[in-house]
Amino acid sequence: MPTELDQIVAELRDGDRQERIDLLLDFARELPPLPERLLAHKDASHRVEECQSPVYLFVEFEGDRVQLFADAPIEAPTVRGFVALLLSGLNGATLEEILGVPADLVERCGLTEILGMLRVRGLGGVLRRLKAEVARAAIDRAQAHGPESMPSTG
16 A cells, blocks of 8 residues: 555544544545546546445546546535545555555545445445556556556556
């Protein structure tokens, strides 16, 4: 796991219930807006269907590093906070680092103790979709530019 994400997970895990909620809300406030060029692409192909809240994910590569962009509604602060947490912890990571993020990240953060089961499943869906989109973007890039453009997976 990238160091940045590992530090965020540790901070959440070590905090008490209220500190976890507060940290998630802090992240929610810090989610950057989508770049103007991506606003027109908020469609079904970028929406995380596994989440009840309308979350949109976008993946780009800069060299061998992943750049993530997302949109989540302000009215769903825990979802928005988790999305912002992922972007904060994973932006600039490699394909290998992102694909190596453990599937039980939500549990490792201690979020199962503060969120309902439906919300927890939705957050897990966001992570699964993010990893799938990163893998798909790497494959699309390799097909468009040849195998030498495929980011290293270690």
